[in-house]
Amino acid sequence: MNAQVNYFDDSGTAVGIPKGTTNYNPADPFRSLISPNKGLTFPTSQNIKLQAREENFSATQLGNTTHIYTSPWYQDIQNLANYFADWSCEYKINEGPVLLITVQIPWGTISQQDFYLSDFANERWEIVPNTDQKSIITNGILANPFLPPTANGNYVVLPDVLKVAVQRAYENKATTITVPSGSYGTSLAPFIPYAQRILNYARGDIQAVPSYTQTLKRSAVIDRRNTNRAFQKAADQTREQLNAQGTINFIYSTKGLINAYEIQQDSVAQFLYPSYKKQITVIGIEPVQYYAYAGWLVKPPIATFITPNKVQLTQEFLWNEWIGGLDYSFSPVDDFPLIINPSASPTGFMP
DSSP states (O other): OOOOOEEEOTTSOEEEOOBOSSOOBTTBGGGGBOOTTTOOOOOOOTTOEEOOOEEEEETTTEEEEEEEEEESOHHHHHHHHHHHHTTTOEEEEEOSSSEEEEEEESSOTTTOGGGOOOGGGSOEEEEEEEEEEEETTTSOEESSTTSOTTSTTTEEOOOHHHHHHHHHHHHTTOSSOOOOTTSSGGGGGGGHHHHHHHHHHHHTTOOEEEEEEEEEEEEEEEETTOTTOTTOSHHHHHHHHHHHTTOOOEEEOHHHHHHHTTOOTTTTGGGSOOOEEEEEEEESSSEEEEEEEEEEEEOOOEEEEEETTEEEEEEEEEEEEEETTSSEESSOGGGSOEEEOOOSSOOOOOO
């Protein structure tokens, strides 16, 4: 049996990498192969001995094989190092009475399983927590920290004019805010105690509050033809179509993400943050309302070429609150239930 490294053409036919003219050992496919860049042949020294190979296989990383060669001559080991470096293989050399080089081959040279993936392991999911920061000036503030944000009048977002007043007072090292004269009459009066509190926090070196989010990571190792069709869900095709039109930023609700990417409900899905929407009210000449939607920002996938025939695909989905109108949402508005309504007339202020 002639062991050889195979690749697949576009028709799915297995094709052997062209063999060189050197001596061939059935236990070592490299003795018949010419290196891909420099065109090196395998060293012909009869003193080079291949020890028993060891192959490891993982459904997410595919095959990896360890080749150990020995020789009493430095030149043999140097030639082997030069040859396998041209294959982009890692190696380790040990000196001694007999020189030894251990080469890590990033594919399976025994079983040839790099081209036969299990349908049950073509995609892998991982959840990573993140810590973000939100400015205390733009972030909402609770009138009473011992009441839930949904309590009437408890969640307060400063009107724009007071945000500017707090920022200017802080930059000018003032102890109190100054509201521009004629600024929308008495509508600002209920907010001034909260603006002053935020200024006091800022002067006490409290610039931001932590905001905890999630990153959902999706990965798969595929052969060059992607025989298992990883990263080929309907959502992937839709993303490509939208990106072709220049629409890069878009989000899913948690429910929409689970359905679009066929995430199993009893595993990853139960650990994902939920989706919701917040109504933000800004007091100006007239009250202005807008929404922040908690959902998953879709990033484009990253392709890392492990070998010419083996590719690792990685994609991330970032959960956060996204302002409506800046990102396209695949999910219907009903997937984002209203949970917090900032008050336009705050009450319950605790000095």
